[in-house]
Amino acid sequence: MSTKELLNFDHIVIGSGLAGLFTAIQLSKLGSVAVITKRGIDESNTRYAQGGIACVMDKKEDSFKQHVKDTMGAGDHLCKAEIVRTIVENGPSAVNELIHLGAHFTTRGEMGHKQDGKDYDLGREGGHTRRRVLHAGDITGEEVEKILISTCRSKQNITFFENHIAIDLITTSRLGWLGEDSVHGAYVLDTHKNIVKTFTSMSVTVATGGAGKVYLYTSNPDIACGDGVAMCYRAHVPIENMEFFQFHPTILYHPKVTSFLISEAVRGEGAILKRLDAKGDLVEFMDRYHEMKSLAPRDIVARAIDNELKRSGQNCVFLDIRHKKEDFLRRRFPNIFEKCMEVGINMAVDPIPVVPAAHYCCGGVKTGVNGFTGINGLYAVGEVASTGLHGANRLASNSLLEALVVAKFAAKDIKSKMRKLSDSRASGKIPTWRSGNATNSDEQVVITHNWEEIRKFMWDYVGIFRTNKRLERAKNRIKNIRREIEKYYWDFLITPDLVELRNIASVAEIIIDSAMSRKESRGLHFNADYPQREPEMDFVDTVIQQPYS
Protein backbone atom coordinates (compact mmCIF):
# COMPACT_ATOMS: atom_id res chain seq x y z
CA MET A 1 0.00 0.00 0.00
CA SER A 2 1.32 3.44 -0.91
CA THR A 3 1.50 5.87 2.01
CA LYS A 4 3.40 8.72 0.44
CA GLU A 5 0.82 11.39 -0.35
CA LEU A 6 1.22 14.52 1.79
CA LEU A 7 -1.37 17.32 1.89
CA ASN A 8 -1.01 20.61 3.78
CA PHE A 9 -3.89 22.81 4.96
CA ASP A 10 -4.22 25.51 7.59
CA HIS A 11 -7.13 23.68 9.24
CA ILE A 12 -8.57 20.19 9.08
CA VAL A 13 -12.13 19.28 10.01
CA ILE A 14 -12.95 15.59 10.32
CA GLY A 15 -16.66 15.00 9.67
CA SER A 16 -19.33 16.64 7.54
CA GLY A 17 -22.38 16.75 9.80
CA LEU A 18 -23.65 20.00 11.26
CA ALA A 19 -20.70 20.33 13.66
CA GLY A 20 -18.04 19.80 11.01
CA LEU A 21 -19.61 21.91 8.28
CA PHE A 22 -20.51 24.83 10.54
CA THR A 23 -16.99 24.80 11.98
CA ALA A 24 -15.51 24.69 8.45
CA ILE A 25 -17.57 27.73 7.44
CA GLN A 26 -16.26 29.67 10.44
CA LEU A 27 -12.66 28.52 9.83
CA SER A 28 -12.77 29.42 6.13
CA LYS A 29 -12.39 33.06 7.27
CA LEU A 30 -8.99 32.11 8.74
CA GLY A 31 -7.35 30.12 5.95
CA SER A 32 -7.56 26.91 3.90
CA VAL A 33 -9.77 24.14 5.29
CA ALA A 34 -9.90 20.42 4.44
CA VAL A 35 -13.18 18.69 5.30
CA ILE A 36 -12.45 14.98 5.55
CA THR A 37 -15.44 12.65 5.59
CA LYS A 38 -15.60 8.90 5.42
CA ARG A 39 -18.60 8.45 3.10
CA GLY A 40 -20.54 10.90 0.91
CA ILE A 41 -20.58 14.50 2.13
CA ASP A 42 -24.17 14.37 3.41
CA GLU A 43 -24.00 11.03 5.23
CA SER A 44 -24.18 11.82 8.93
CA ASN A 45 -26.47 11.63 11.95
CA THR A 46 -27.36 15.24 11.22
CA ARG A 47 -29.04 14.29 7.97
CA TYR A 48 -31.59 12.12 9.81
CA ALA A 49 -32.49 14.61 12.56
CA GLN A 50 -36.24 14.95 12.75
CA GLY A 51 -37.50 16.85 15.80
CA GLY A 52 -35.41 19.99 15.35
CA ILE A 53 -33.28 22.51 17.23
CA ALA A 54 -34.18 23.51 20.79
CA CYS A 55 -33.77 27.25 21.12
CA VAL A 56 -35.53 30.09 22.91
CA MET A 57 -37.02 31.93 19.90
CA ASP A 58 -40.20 33.11 21.62
CA LYS A 59 -39.34 35.30 24.58
CA LYS A 60 -43.04 35.81 25.53
CA GLU A 61 -43.84 32.15 26.14
CA ASP A 62 -40.34 30.95 27.01
CA SER A 63 -37.12 32.11 28.66
CA PHE A 64 -33.43 31.18 28.85
CA LYS A 65 -33.97 30.41 32.51
CA GLN A 66 -36.66 27.84 31.71
CA HIS A 67 -34.57 26.18 28.96
CA VAL A 68 -31.63 25.97 31.39
CA LYS A 69 -33.91 24.47 34.05
CA ASP A 70 -35.32 21.81 31.69
CA THR A 71 -31.80 20.90 30.47
CA MET A 72 -30.50 20.59 34.03
CA GLY A 73 -33.60 18.61 35.06
CA ALA A 74 -33.15 16.05 32.28
CA GLY A 75 -29.40 15.85 33.03
CA ASP A 76 -30.01 14.47 36.54
CA HIS A 77 -27.54 16.54 38.59
CA LEU A 78 -24.62 16.15 36.22
CA CYS A 79 -24.88 19.09 33.78
CA LYS A 80 -22.39 21.94 34.16
CA ALA A 81 -24.62 24.92 34.93
CA GLU A 82 -22.32 27.55 33.41
CA ILE A 83 -21.96 25.61 30.15
CA VAL A 84 -25.72 25.07 29.94
CA ARG A 85 -26.34 28.79 30.42
CA THR A 86 -23.73 29.79 27.83
CA ILE A 87 -25.04 27.41 25.17
CA VAL A 88 -28.69 28.26 25.78
CA GLU A 89 -28.07 32.02 25.74
CA ASN A 90 -25.92 31.88 22.60
CA GLY A 91 -28.47 29.67 20.82
CA PRO A 92 -30.57 32.36 19.11
CA SER A 93 -27.61 34.13 17.45
CA ALA A 94 -26.15 30.83 16.17
CA VAL A 95 -29.55 29.71 14.89
CA ASN A 96 -30.09 33.09 13.23
CA GLU A 97 -26.77 32.65 11.44
CA LEU A 98 -28.07 29.35 10.07
CA ILE A 99 -31.28 31.06 8.97
CA HIS A 100 -29.20 33.80 7.35
CA LEU A 101 -27.33 31.12 5.36
CA GLY A 102 -30.72 30.05 3.99
CA ALA A 103 -32.14 27.39 6.33
CA HIS A 104 -35.93 27.43 6.33
CA PHE A 105 -37.90 26.43 9.41
CA THR A 106 -41.62 25.75 9.44
CA THR A 107 -43.79 28.75 10.29
CA ARG A 108 -47.15 28.83 12.01
CA GLY A 109 -48.64 30.06 8.75
CA GLU A 110 -47.46 26.89 7.01
CA MET A 111 -49.19 24.86 9.71
CA GLY A 112 -52.47 26.63 8.96
CA HIS A 113 -52.44 29.26 11.75
CA LYS A 114 -53.62 32.57 10.34
CA GLN A 115 -52.54 34.63 13.35
CA ASP A 116 -48.80 35.05 13.85
CA GLY A 117 -48.34 33.27 10.52
CA LYS A 118 -44.72 34.38 10.15
CA ASP A 119 -43.71 33.19 13.60
CA TYR A 120 -41.96 29.84 13.83
CA ASP A 121 -44.08 26.80 14.59
CA LEU A 122 -42.29 25.57 17.69
CA GLY A 123 -42.50 21.87 18.59
CA ARG A 124 -42.30 20.17 21.95
CA GLU A 125 -40.43 17.04 23.01
CA GLY A 126 -39.74 14.94 26.10
CA GLY A 127 -38.50 16.88 29.15
CA HIS A 128 -39.34 20.31 27.65
CA THR A 129 -41.91 22.31 29.60
CA ARG A 130 -42.36 24.75 26.70
CA ARG A 131 -42.76 24.61 22.93
CA ARG A 132 -39.26 25.62 21.80
CA VAL A 133 -38.13 23.23 19.06
CA LEU A 134 -37.55 24.89 15.71
CA HIS A 135 -38.15 22.38 12.92
CA ALA A 136 -38.35 21.95 9.17
CA GLY A 137 -41.36 19.63 9.11
CA ASP A 138 -39.85 16.34 10.31
CA ILE A 139 -36.74 16.56 8.10
CA THR A 140 -34.87 19.28 10.00
CA GLY A 141 -31.50 17.57 9.56
CA GLU A 142 -31.87 17.27 5.79
CA GLU A 143 -32.69 20.98 5.50
CA VAL A 144 -29.76 22.05 7.67
CA GLU A 145 -27.28 19.70 5.99
CA LYS A 146 -28.34 20.90 2.51
CA ILE A 147 -27.77 24.57 3.39
CA LEU A 148 -24.42 23.91 5.06
CA ILE A 149 -23.12 21.83 2.15
CA SER A 150 -24.06 24.49 -0.40
CA THR A 151 -22.48 27.22 1.75
CA CYS A 152 -19.25 25.21 2.06
CA ARG A 153 -19.23 24.54 -1.68
CA SER A 154 -19.43 28.29 -2.30
CA LYS A 155 -16.24 28.93 -0.28
CA GLN A 156 -13.09 28.71 -2.36
CA ASN A 157 -10.82 27.77 0.51
CA ILE A 158 -12.86 24.76 1.67
CA THR A 159 -11.89 21.46 0.01
CA PHE A 160 -13.96 18.31 0.53
CA PHE A 161 -12.34 14.88 0.78
CA GLU A 162 -15.19 12.36 0.51
CA ASN A 163 -14.62 8.63 1.05
CA HIS A 164 -11.63 9.47 3.25
CA ILE A 165 -11.63 7.85 6.69
CA ALA A 166 -9.39 9.36 9.36
CA ILE A 167 -7.36 6.61 11.03
CA ASP A 168 -5.43 8.49 13.69
CA LEU A 169 -4.40 11.93 14.83
CA ILE A 170 -0.78 13.01 14.50
CA THR A 171 0.36 14.55 17.76
CA THR A 172 3.69 15.51 19.32
CA SER A 173 3.43 12.62 21.79
CA ARG A 174 2.55 10.06 19.08
CA LEU A 175 5.65 11.11 17.13
CA GLY A 176 7.75 10.72 20.28
CA TRP A 177 8.80 14.36 20.16
CA LEU A 178 9.47 16.45 23.24
CA GLY A 179 7.57 19.58 24.23
CA GLU A 180 3.97 20.67 24.70
CA ASP A 181 1.56 18.17 23.16
CA SER A 182 0.21 19.61 19.90
CA VAL A 183 -1.75 18.20 16.99
CA HIS A 184 -0.04 18.30 13.59
CA GLY A 185 -2.62 16.62 11.35
CA ALA A 186 -4.09 13.18 10.70
CA TYR A 187 -3.44 9.94 8.85
CA VAL A 188 -6.33 9.33 6.49
CA LEU A 189 -7.26 6.31 4.35
CA ASP A 190 -8.56 7.21 0.88
CA THR A 191 -11.02 4.35 0.55
CA HIS A 192 -11.30 4.59 -3.23
CA LYS A 193 -7.60 4.69 -4.04
CA ASN A 194 -6.69 2.53 -1.04
CA ILE A 195 -3.81 4.76 0.05
CA VAL A 196 -3.06 6.34 3.42
CA LYS A 197 -2.51 10.09 3.07
CA THR A 198 -0.80 12.35 5.57
CA PHE A 199 -2.74 15.56 6.16
CA THR A 200 -0.94 18.30 8.06
CA SER A 201 -2.41 21.46 9.58
CA MET A 202 -2.29 23.99 12.41
CA SER A 203 -5.62 22.87 13.87
CA VAL A 204 -7.70 19.71 13.71
CA THR A 205 -11.39 19.74 14.63
CA VAL A 206 -12.81 16.31 15.29
CA ALA A 207 -16.52 16.34 14.40
CA THR A 208 -17.10 12.65 13.80
CA GLY A 209 -20.47 12.39 15.54
CA GLY A 210 -21.85 9.55 17.63
CA ALA A 211 -21.36 5.86 18.29
CA GLY A 212 -24.78 4.21 17.96
CA LYS A 213 -23.27 1.34 15.99
CA VAL A 214 -21.68 0.06 19.20
CA TYR A 215 -25.15 -1.35 19.91
CA LEU A 216 -27.12 -3.99 17.99
CA TYR A 217 -30.21 -1.79 17.63
CA THR A 218 -29.77 1.89 16.89
CA SER A 219 -31.39 4.87 15.21
CA ASN A 220 -27.96 5.89 13.84
CA PRO A 221 -26.67 5.35 10.30
CA ASP A 222 -23.59 3.17 9.64
CA ILE A 223 -21.10 6.06 9.99
CA ALA A 224 -21.68 6.31 13.76
CA CYS A 225 -18.78 4.16 15.02
CA GLY A 226 -17.31 6.43 17.68
CA ASP A 227 -14.18 7.01 15.54
CA GLY A 228 -13.45 10.43 17.05
CA VAL A 229 -13.70 9.25 20.65
CA ALA A 230 -11.36 6.35 19.89
CA MET A 231 -8.85 8.54 18.01
CA CYS A 232 -8.80 11.15 20.78
CA TYR A 233 -8.46 8.43 23.42
CA ARG A 234 -5.41 7.07 21.60
CA ALA A 235 -4.09 10.66 21.55
CA HIS A 236 -4.39 10.74 25.39
CA VAL A 237 -7.32 13.18 25.53
CA PRO A 238 -9.60 12.57 28.55
CA ILE A 239 -12.91 10.88 27.64
CA GLU A 240 -15.85 11.74 29.87
CA ASN A 241 -19.17 10.21 31.02
CA MET A 242 -19.39 7.47 28.39
CA GLU A 243 -21.72 5.35 30.56
CA PHE A 244 -24.52 7.75 29.61
CA PHE A 245 -25.66 6.34 26.28
CA GLN A 246 -29.12 7.56 25.37
CA PHE A 247 -31.75 5.11 24.11
CA HIS A 248 -34.51 6.73 22.07
CA PRO A 249 -37.85 5.28 23.17
CA THR A 250 -39.59 5.18 19.80
CA ILE A 251 -37.96 3.47 16.82
CA LEU A 252 -40.41 1.96 14.33
CA TYR A 253 -40.83 -1.77 14.99
CA HIS A 254 -41.39 -3.48 11.65
CA PRO A 255 -39.61 -6.41 9.96
CA LYS A 256 -39.15 -4.45 6.72
CA VAL A 257 -37.65 -1.31 8.30
CA THR A 258 -34.52 -0.90 10.40
CA SER A 259 -33.40 2.18 12.32
CA PHE A 260 -36.33 4.46 11.47
CA LEU A 261 -37.09 7.00 14.18
CA ILE A 262 -40.59 8.12 15.11
CA SER A 263 -39.77 11.58 16.42
CA GLU A 264 -40.49 12.57 19.99
CA ALA A 265 -42.23 15.54 18.41
CA VAL A 266 -45.07 13.12 17.64
CA ARG A 267 -45.57 12.81 21.40
CA GLY A 268 -45.14 16.59 21.55
CA GLU A 269 -48.27 16.82 19.38
CA GLY A 270 -50.21 14.55 21.71
CA ALA A 271 -49.29 10.92 20.88
CA ILE A 272 -49.62 8.61 23.88
CA LEU A 273 -47.54 5.53 24.60
CA LYS A 274 -49.68 2.43 25.12
CA ARG A 275 -49.26 -1.31 25.51
CA LEU A 276 -51.54 -4.26 24.96
CA ASP A 277 -53.19 -5.59 28.12
CA ALA A 278 -54.24 -9.20 28.77
CA LYS A 279 -57.58 -8.58 26.99
CA GLY A 280 -55.82 -7.22 23.91
CA ASP A 281 -56.85 -3.59 24.58
CA LEU A 282 -54.37 -0.72 24.26
CA VAL A 283 -53.76 0.92 27.63
CA GLU A 284 -51.64 3.87 28.76
CA PHE A 285 -48.75 3.07 31.13
CA MET A 286 -46.48 6.14 31.46
CA ASP A 287 -48.72 7.63 34.18
CA ARG A 288 -47.23 4.99 36.51
CA TYR A 289 -43.67 6.21 35.84
CA HIS A 290 -43.62 10.02 35.67
CA GLU A 291 -45.87 13.06 36.09
CA MET A 292 -45.05 14.19 32.52
CA LYS A 293 -46.32 10.78 31.32
CA SER A 294 -45.49 10.16 27.64
CA LEU A 295 -43.50 13.41 27.54
CA ALA A 296 -41.20 12.50 30.44
CA PRO A 297 -37.42 12.76 29.84
CA ARG A 298 -36.05 10.09 27.53
CA ASP A 299 -34.16 7.98 30.08
CA ILE A 300 -37.36 7.47 32.07
CA VAL A 301 -39.52 6.66 29.04
CA ALA A 302 -37.00 4.20 27.53
CA ARG A 303 -36.60 2.41 30.86
CA ALA A 304 -40.36 2.26 31.37
CA ILE A 305 -40.85 0.69 27.92
CA ASP A 306 -38.05 -1.81 28.60
CA ASN A 307 -39.75 -2.73 31.86
CA GLU A 308 -43.19 -3.11 30.26
CA LEU A 309 -41.79 -5.31 27.49
CA LYS A 310 -39.93 -7.55 29.94
CA ARG A 311 -43.02 -7.91 32.17
CA SER A 312 -45.41 -8.67 29.33
CA GLY A 313 -43.06 -10.62 27.05
CA GLN A 314 -44.36 -8.53 24.14
CA ASN A 315 -42.15 -7.30 21.29
CA CYS A 316 -43.17 -3.64 21.14
CA VAL A 317 -45.37 -0.92 22.58
CA PHE A 318 -47.48 1.53 20.57
CA LEU A 319 -47.69 5.25 19.89
CA ASP A 320 -51.27 6.36 19.57
CA ILE A 321 -52.01 9.64 17.77
CA ARG A 322 -55.24 8.55 16.13
CA HIS A 323 -57.11 11.48 17.67
CA LYS A 324 -55.34 13.83 15.20
CA LYS A 325 -56.63 14.41 11.67
CA GLU A 326 -54.77 12.84 8.74
CA ASP A 327 -54.39 16.25 7.12
CA PHE A 328 -52.55 17.64 10.18
CA LEU A 329 -50.32 14.56 10.49
CA ARG A 330 -49.35 14.66 6.82
CA ARG A 331 -48.46 18.34 7.09
CA ARG A 332 -46.59 18.17 10.41
CA PHE A 333 -44.84 14.82 9.86
CA PRO A 334 -44.66 14.27 6.09
CA ASN A 335 -41.65 11.96 6.17
CA ILE A 336 -42.81 9.83 9.11
CA PHE A 337 -46.32 9.61 7.67
CA GLU A 338 -44.97 8.43 4.32
CA LYS A 339 -42.58 5.89 5.83
CA CYS A 340 -45.34 4.40 7.98
CA MET A 341 -47.68 4.24 4.96
CA GLU A 342 -45.01 2.33 3.01
CA VAL A 343 -45.39 -0.52 5.51
CA GLY A 344 -49.16 -0.26 5.76
CA ILE A 345 -49.46 1.91 8.88
CA ASN A 346 -51.70 4.96 8.62
CA MET A 347 -50.87 7.07 11.69
CA ALA A 348 -54.36 8.58 11.68
CA VAL A 349 -55.96 5.14 11.84
CA ASP A 350 -53.40 2.71 13.27
CA PRO A 351 -51.28 2.79 16.43
CA ILE A 352 -47.56 2.77 15.55
CA PRO A 353 -45.49 -0.14 16.89
CA VAL A 354 -42.26 1.12 18.52
CA VAL A 355 -39.23 -0.06 20.54
CA PRO A 356 -36.24 1.72 22.11
CA ALA A 357 -32.81 1.75 20.43
CA ALA A 358 -29.39 3.32 21.01
CA HIS A 359 -29.53 6.91 19.83
CA TYR A 360 -27.10 9.43 21.29
CA CYS A 361 -23.74 9.41 23.04
CA CYS A 362 -24.05 11.94 25.89
CA GLY A 363 -20.42 11.56 26.94
CA GLY A 364 -17.39 11.93 24.71
CA VAL A 365 -14.15 13.82 24.28
CA LYS A 366 -13.82 16.17 27.23
CA THR A 367 -13.78 19.78 26.05
CA GLY A 368 -14.57 23.28 27.17
CA VAL A 369 -17.50 25.20 25.69
CA ASN A 370 -15.07 26.21 22.92
CA GLY A 371 -14.37 22.59 21.93
CA PHE A 372 -10.73 22.79 23.09
CA THR A 373 -9.39 19.40 24.19
CA GLY A 374 -6.30 20.55 26.07
CA ILE A 375 -3.95 19.46 23.26
CA ASN A 376 -2.64 22.47 21.36
CA GLY A 377 -4.66 22.87 18.12
CA LEU A 378 -7.01 19.94 18.79
CA TYR A 379 -10.76 20.59 19.05
CA ALA A 380 -13.82 18.35 19.29
CA VAL A 381 -17.28 19.65 18.37
CA GLY A 382 -20.75 18.08 18.19
CA GLU A 383 -21.86 14.65 19.38
CA VAL A 384 -18.26 13.41 19.68
CA ALA A 385 -17.59 15.94 22.44
CA SER A 386 -18.63 16.24 26.06
CA THR A 387 -18.90 19.88 27.04
CA GLY A 388 -21.05 19.26 30.13
CA LEU A 389 -24.32 20.39 28.50
CA HIS A 390 -26.07 17.01 28.59
CA GLY A 391 -25.04 15.60 31.96
CA ALA A 392 -26.50 12.15 32.57
CA ASN A 393 -29.27 12.48 29.96
CA ARG A 394 -29.55 14.87 27.00
CA LEU A 395 -32.65 17.00 26.68
CA ALA A 396 -34.21 16.34 23.26
CA SER A 397 -33.03 18.57 20.39
CA ASN A 398 -30.25 20.14 22.44
CA SER A 399 -27.52 18.47 20.37
CA LEU A 400 -27.93 20.45 17.16
CA LEU A 401 -28.02 23.58 19.29
CA GLU A 402 -24.80 22.60 21.07
CA ALA A 403 -23.00 21.83 17.79
CA LEU A 404 -23.91 25.24 16.34
CA VAL A 405 -22.83 27.26 19.37
CA VAL A 406 -19.64 25.32 20.10
CA ALA A 407 -18.53 25.45 16.44
CA LYS A 408 -18.56 29.24 16.63
CA PHE A 409 -16.66 29.33 19.92
CA ALA A 410 -14.09 26.82 18.61
CA ALA A 411 -13.33 28.94 15.54
CA LYS A 412 -13.02 32.01 17.75
CA ASP A 413 -10.56 30.22 20.03
CA ILE A 414 -8.52 28.97 17.06
CA LYS A 415 -8.41 32.52 15.69
CA SER A 416 -7.08 33.86 18.99
CA LYS A 417 -4.27 31.24 18.98
CA MET A 418 -3.24 31.42 15.32
CA ARG A 419 0.25 32.78 15.97
CA LYS A 420 1.06 30.03 18.49
CA LEU A 421 -0.45 27.35 16.23
CA SER A 422 1.56 28.60 13.30
CA ASP A 423 4.79 28.56 15.33
CA SER A 424 4.30 24.95 16.43
CA ARG A 425 3.51 23.73 12.90
CA ALA A 426 5.73 20.83 11.83
CA SER A 427 4.59 19.70 8.40
CA GLY A 428 7.96 18.90 6.81
CA LYS A 429 9.12 16.46 9.42
CA ILE A 430 6.10 14.23 9.80
CA PRO A 431 6.66 10.56 8.93
CA THR A 432 4.21 8.79 6.64
CA TRP A 433 1.92 6.01 7.89
CA ARG A 434 3.44 2.57 8.43
CA SER A 435 1.13 -0.34 7.86
CA GLY A 436 1.32 -4.10 7.54
CA ASN A 437 0.66 -5.46 4.06
CA ALA A 438 -0.42 -9.06 4.58
CA THR A 439 -3.86 -10.07 3.33
CA ASN A 440 -5.81 -13.04 4.59
CA SER A 441 -8.97 -14.65 3.28
CA ASP A 442 -9.95 -15.17 6.91
CA GLU A 443 -9.82 -11.46 7.63
CA GLN A 444 -13.34 -10.44 6.62
CA VAL A 445 -15.04 -13.20 8.58
CA VAL A 446 -13.08 -12.32 11.73
CA ILE A 447 -13.97 -8.66 11.37
CA THR A 448 -17.66 -9.40 10.79
CA HIS A 449 -17.78 -11.86 13.66
CA ASN A 450 -16.13 -9.50 16.15
CA TRP A 451 -18.26 -6.59 15.01
CA GLU A 452 -21.49 -8.55 15.52
CA GLU A 453 -20.40 -10.03 18.82
CA ILE A 454 -19.56 -6.63 20.29
CA ARG A 455 -22.84 -5.07 19.21
CA LYS A 456 -24.83 -7.98 20.61
CA PHE A 457 -23.23 -8.16 24.04
CA MET A 458 -23.28 -4.37 24.36
CA TRP A 459 -27.03 -4.51 23.76
CA ASP A 460 -27.62 -7.43 26.15
CA TYR A 461 -25.20 -6.49 28.95
CA VAL A 462 -24.51 -2.75 28.72
CA GLY A 463 -27.90 -1.50 27.54
CA ILE A 464 -30.88 0.13 29.27
CA PHE A 465 -30.73 -2.24 32.27
CA ARG A 466 -27.31 -3.10 33.74
CA THR A 467 -26.02 -5.25 36.61
CA ASN A 468 -22.52 -5.85 37.95
CA LYS A 469 -22.53 -9.38 36.55
CA ARG A 470 -23.55 -8.26 33.08
CA LEU A 471 -20.88 -5.58 33.04
CA GLU A 472 -18.22 -8.09 34.14
CA ARG A 473 -19.27 -10.47 31.34
CA ALA A 474 -19.02 -7.65 28.82
CA LYS A 475 -15.59 -6.65 30.15
CA ASN A 476 -14.21 -10.20 29.80
CA ARG A 477 -15.41 -10.46 26.23
CA ILE A 478 -14.17 -7.08 25.10
CA LYS A 479 -10.68 -7.72 26.52
CA ASN A 480 -10.28 -10.82 24.31
CA ILE A 481 -11.67 -9.17 21.22
CA ARG A 482 -9.44 -6.11 21.60
CA ARG A 483 -6.36 -8.30 21.89
CA GLU A 484 -7.31 -10.08 18.66
CA ILE A 485 -8.01 -6.81 16.84
CA GLU A 486 -4.71 -5.22 17.83
CA LYS A 487 -2.90 -8.17 16.24
CA TYR A 488 -4.88 -7.88 13.02
CA TYR A 489 -4.49 -4.14 12.94
CA TRP A 490 -0.74 -4.15 12.69
CA ASP A 491 -0.17 -7.32 10.64
CA PHE A 492 -2.76 -6.89 7.91
CA LEU A 493 -3.51 -4.39 5.23
CA ILE A 494 -5.61 -1.61 6.67
CA THR A 495 -9.23 -1.43 5.47
CA PRO A 496 -12.14 0.86 6.45
CA ASP A 497 -13.85 -2.10 8.18
CA LEU A 498 -10.78 -2.74 10.29
CA VAL A 499 -10.48 0.94 11.23
CA GLU A 500 -14.12 1.01 12.33
CA LEU A 501 -13.94 -2.30 14.18
CA ARG A 502 -10.91 -1.14 16.14
CA ASN A 503 -12.75 2.04 17.09
CA ILE A 504 -16.04 0.32 17.97
CA ALA A 505 -14.14 -2.09 20.24
CA SER A 506 -12.25 0.73 21.91
CA VAL A 507 -15.42 2.77 22.52
CA ALA A 508 -17.26 -0.31 23.81
CA GLU A 509 -14.52 -0.88 26.36
CA ILE A 510 -14.59 2.77 27.44
CA ILE A 511 -18.38 2.55 27.92
CA ILE A 512 -18.01 -0.66 29.95
CA ASP A 513 -15.20 0.77 32.12
CA SER A 514 -17.16 3.97 32.70
CA ALA A 515 -20.29 2.01 33.64
CA MET A 516 -18.32 -0.25 36.00
CA SER A 517 -16.76 2.70 37.76
CA ARG A 518 -20.09 4.44 38.48
CA LYS A 519 -21.46 2.70 41.56
CA GLU A 520 -24.93 4.29 41.47
CA SER A 521 -27.86 4.79 39.09
CA ARG A 522 -28.27 8.19 37.48
CA GLY A 523 -29.94 9.42 34.31
CA LEU A 524 -29.27 6.96 31.51
CA HIS A 525 -27.05 4.70 33.62
CA PHE A 526 -29.16 2.20 35.55
CA ASN A 527 -27.41 -0.57 37.49
CA ALA A 528 -29.78 -2.84 39.45
CA ASP A 529 -27.01 -3.52 41.99
CA TYR A 530 -26.94 0.21 42.87
CA PRO A 531 -30.49 1.35 42.06
CA GLN A 532 -30.28 4.78 43.73
CA ARG A 533 -28.68 8.07 42.77
CA GLU A 534 -25.96 8.88 45.30
CA PRO A 535 -26.11 12.61 46.17
CA GLU A 536 -22.36 12.71 46.87
CA MET A 537 -21.83 11.80 43.21
CA ASP A 538 -23.81 14.83 42.01
CA PHE A 539 -21.75 16.75 39.43
CA VAL A 540 -18.94 14.15 39.58
CA ASP A 541 -17.87 13.11 36.08
CA THR A 542 -16.38 9.78 35.02
CA VAL A 543 -13.10 10.44 33.23
CA ILE A 544 -11.04 7.82 31.38
CA GLN A 545 -7.68 8.69 29.86
CA GLN A 546 -4.98 6.63 28.22
CA PRO A 547 -1.91 7.43 30.30
CA TYR A 548 1.17 8.93 28.64
CA SER A 549 3.81 6.22 28.96
Ligand code: FAD
Ligand atom coordinates in the same frame (compact mmCIF):
# COMPACT_ATOMS: atom_id res chain seq x y z
P1 FAD B 1 -22.77 13.75 12.45
O1 FAD B 1 -23.86 14.58 11.94
O2 FAD B 1 -23.03 12.39 12.81
O3 FAD B 1 -21.54 13.87 11.48
C1 FAD B 1 -20.39 13.08 11.69
C2 FAD B 1 -19.58 13.09 10.43
O4 FAD B 1 -18.30 12.53 10.66
C3 FAD B 1 -20.17 12.28 9.29
O5 FAD B 1 -20.00 13.01 8.11
C4 FAD B 1 -19.31 11.02 9.27
O6 FAD B 1 -19.27 10.38 8.02
C5 FAD B 1 -17.99 11.60 9.64
N1 FAD B 1 -17.00 10.66 10.20
C6 FAD B 1 -17.14 9.84 11.26
N2 FAD B 1 -15.99 9.18 11.50
C7 FAD B 1 -15.11 9.60 10.56
C8 FAD B 1 -13.76 9.28 10.27
N3 FAD B 1 -13.05 8.37 10.98
N4 FAD B 1 -13.16 9.89 9.23
C9 FAD B 1 -13.83 10.79 8.48
N5 FAD B 1 -15.12 11.12 8.71
C10 FAD B 1 -15.74 10.53 9.74
N6 FAD B 1 -30.56 16.02 17.60
C11 FAD B 1 -31.25 17.16 17.73
O7 FAD B 1 -30.76 18.12 18.36
N7 FAD B 1 -32.48 17.27 17.18
C12 FAD B 1 -33.08 16.27 16.48
O8 FAD B 1 -34.17 16.41 15.98
C13 FAD B 1 -32.37 15.06 16.34
N8 FAD B 1 -32.92 14.00 15.68
C14 FAD B 1 -32.16 12.89 15.46
C15 FAD B 1 -32.68 11.85 14.69
C16 FAD B 1 -31.90 10.75 14.40
C17 FAD B 1 -32.46 9.63 13.58
C18 FAD B 1 -30.57 10.68 14.89
C19 FAD B 1 -29.72 9.50 14.58
C20 FAD B 1 -30.07 11.69 15.69
C21 FAD B 1 -30.85 12.80 15.98
N9 FAD B 1 -30.36 13.84 16.75
C22 FAD B 1 -31.09 14.98 16.90
C23 FAD B 1 -28.98 13.86 17.18
C24 FAD B 1 -28.20 14.73 16.19
O9 FAD B 1 -28.66 14.47 14.88
C25 FAD B 1 -26.73 14.47 16.24
O10 FAD B 1 -26.28 14.49 17.56
C26 FAD B 1 -25.98 15.54 15.47
O11 FAD B 1 -26.49 15.62 14.17
C27 FAD B 1 -24.52 15.23 15.45
O12 FAD B 1 -23.90 16.12 14.56
P2 FAD B 1 -22.34 15.97 14.33
O13 FAD B 1 -21.99 16.93 13.28
O14 FAD B 1 -21.66 16.03 15.62
O15 FAD B 1 -22.17 14.47 13.81
Ligand code: SIN
Ligand atom coordinates in the same frame (compact mmCIF):
# COMPACT_ATOMS: atom_id res chain seq x y z
C1 SIN C 1 -36.52 13.16 17.82
O1 SIN C 1 -36.96 13.83 16.88
O2 SIN C 1 -37.21 12.47 18.56
C2 SIN C 1 -35.05 13.18 18.07
C3 SIN C 1 -34.68 14.40 18.74
C4 SIN C 1 -33.34 14.28 19.39
O3 SIN C 1 -32.74 13.21 19.41
O4 SIN C 1 -32.89 15.30 19.90
